[in-house]
Amino acid sequence: MALPTAVAFLATGVAHPVQQVVAITVIWVLVGLAASRYAPWTWDEGAPVGPVVRDWLVLLGALAVLRAASGFGDTPTAVLALCPALAVTVVCRKAIHRRVLAVRRRARGLRRVLVIGEPGAVDAVVGQLAERTDHGYVVVGACVLGEGDVLSGVPVSARLGVDTPTALDEDAVPVAEAAEALGADIVFVATDRHMCGDRLRRLSWALHDRGRRLMALPGIVEVARRRVRITSAAGLTLLDISAPTRRGLPTLLKAATDRAGSLLLLMVLAPLFAVVALAVRMSSPGPVIYRQARVGRNGTPFPMWKFRTMVVDADRRKGDLAAANEHDGHMFKLRRDPRVTSVGRFLRRYSLDELPQLANVLLGHMSLVGPRPPLPEEVARYDEVEMRRLSVKPGLTGLWQVSGRSDLSWHETVSLDLRYVDNWSWTWDMTVMARTVRAVLDGRGAY
Template identity: 45%
Template sequence: MQQGELASPFPSARGRLTNGGVSRPASDWEQRYRRTVITSDTVATAFVVASIGSFFGARDAANWHEKWTILACGTEILVLGALAVSRSWAPAVLGQGAEEFRRLGRSLFMAAVVLALGGIALTSRNIKLWIFVAIPAIALVTMTARYLLRLRLHRHRNQGRCLRPVLAAGSPETVRDLIARARKFPHLGWRVDAVCTTDGLGVDGDQLDGVPVVGRLTDVATHVQRDGYRVLAVTPDPHWSPDRLQRLAWNLEGCDTEMVVAPVLMEVAGPRLHVDAVLGIPLLRVSMPTFTGGRRAVKGVVDRLGAAILLILFAPLMVLVGLMVLVDSRGGALYRQRRVGKDGREFTIFKFRTMVSNAHAVRAELADRNEGAGLLFKLRSDPRVTRVGAVLRRYSLDELPQLFNVLTGSMSLVGPRPPLPEESAAYGPDIRRRLLVKPGLTGLWQISGRSDLPWEEAVRLDLRYVEDWSLALDTVILWKTLRAVIHGQGAY
């Protein structure tokens, strides 16, 4: 172990050679990370209840030890008990995805409900303080602490540490896709260490994209039990019949390996997938995407309210940016352009002008230098971009006027990228599904690389948003947009 790892609470899980092959430790870093999260939740909860008890209890000193101590201890026990019951400390959900925070939120809501029922039963007048002050404060502190721990964990994973060793089993094509995604997103914590294929061969002989092929699909259980992989990723292949998958699951009973099966519908996920038992058969039920209804109404209210608040907050900055644009080059401060919105309806989008006033007229002269993907026209060093415009693009400040589009209802805070009319006219039937929802000020494309993305990947992300939209996904995207804007990746 390196010296830098000794001081880390999340040590690396590297393999060590034995006579039987590669033997991996039983994920010591996972257990240590779990203990760190439990300690963080416990300390944060204790700090909040002690602070509230001390501050408000001092105003009722006569009964402080008798009443406030009981309420503080009761709140602490309820919160920690709810976290345990909701499996908020399960290693499988810690460190990635929104499920960790969903379970944390459900746990705190459960604790608040129990507190309310207890207050009614005991006719306590002070219970409101713990429900409406203590629980929200605990949520704020614990979620912030978990997010900071996750950032630290992700830094370790980007350095190649704290990764779960994965055995991938499936067709070479689907396994290669899994390997590429694991390498592209190391913060998710997967490292494909070995592969099993139908014939035990890879594209490069005994390797598949640099990962050794250790056997056939019929030998998967043997390799998992012998080498101790933390995750078995089963990807699509004609070999995997229901009977074979069931026998594989039986053979893995008793080991710590997590078996993950990739469904055929690779791009459908989140709230649309449900597992139901029908006639004794486990079936994967895919619900239809929702484009209307209560959740969409809530999204519309949040869009307009959020746009109004952001316009008020950013008004001084927008005035300053507008003046800088006017001083830097000839032309107006705002740039208006026709874009295509929901159901193919065109609207006028507003942006701060970042190019010279005759930029569109000289575009034809730059056509042979186009670096954009697919139907997009992009240049990393576009000579039409002004000095102020380069800064505005770097930090996405040129897009602030689009808040007026959100306020008027032609755009949403989160959604697919709004296309140009000529782009939309060239869409095929599949890509036109992007137009089933309002375009967004930000989206999955914004937090995944923006202009650096290949055209196919940008389309895939937009379609994924259309198919798997949820309020929780919008919240995650808005949160990650701040980091994407600060880093400026793909902004030019």
């Protein structure tokens, strides 16, 4: 914050630049402290732009109050000088977050966790944490309620009774000893009918008195933190979970971004369209554009356009290759599909065959970001959970495209799509589009 602001002030020749930079920097640090931006757990939330922008606006408000109260500073000039500082802050946070993720992927910088719960709940927690590496926790042991078997392989350090203990330390002593022996930093409690209310409250007393942190797991999954609000009633702690965004200003902003972005990209990429069309025409006989029926929002069919990457009778030959399908779900994928032309293989690797879908976005059939557009025969085999993928418009790109594409299992594909459907936001769309550039250049999973 200090360096770009100082450069801007010196370049504009304002009065007292050093004093203003010092004041801005001090206020910025205080705003960050008040909002807990420097706490270690903030990196578990990623590096969202929204909180940084909100803090920046609070900084501007504080500077305006300071000027009104004392006449110190130049607010209009400060606004212009702080714009580069905002950009630098966002870039730095993104870079640090990528560094944090890289360290965690090497199993470093993790917090050691002791899990308390019934055997099935312990297995569920361990499995959920093991699926991804974008968090800072590693399970080192468990204290299990009851006598059931733990199938996840995590060491069982103690067994707790299912009945509410009569003595205050009946739970606390074995849990504290297990945490001490394993060097656990945090205790996760999977709450259920046996571990709740006063029993959980007493356990929290004991752990906090011994310097251990406790986190209660309410059992909900794949809900973005911004959708959760903590409230209370009659001594009960309540999690107020807001509904997924389906209307209002965010959806209008998304629609405007889709139309404006697709129109701009169509104009900018027009020369590339011509080159690709010529390559497709010269590589094999048949039309340049391949038209295929896909299913959009709420099950509405629409024609989707792509540059042709296969021979003209590819659809007829699909049945002959069904037994060779390498995907474990409803999609049909072959790494070495004999129907794909040599030019088509190149286009698929760098996703150039999907450029005509910008016209689908412009016409409102698709969005720039969303789940993968499915085929009608795939949708016919969907269950109720998978049908939820159709709650939003399919996207030209999405979490599936930037997370491995065809290398993902069907379960991983559905999980990514449902996470997006329930938690999408405009800023998240911008992040996915930025990641798309890297995914396209990498070409992993594209075939």
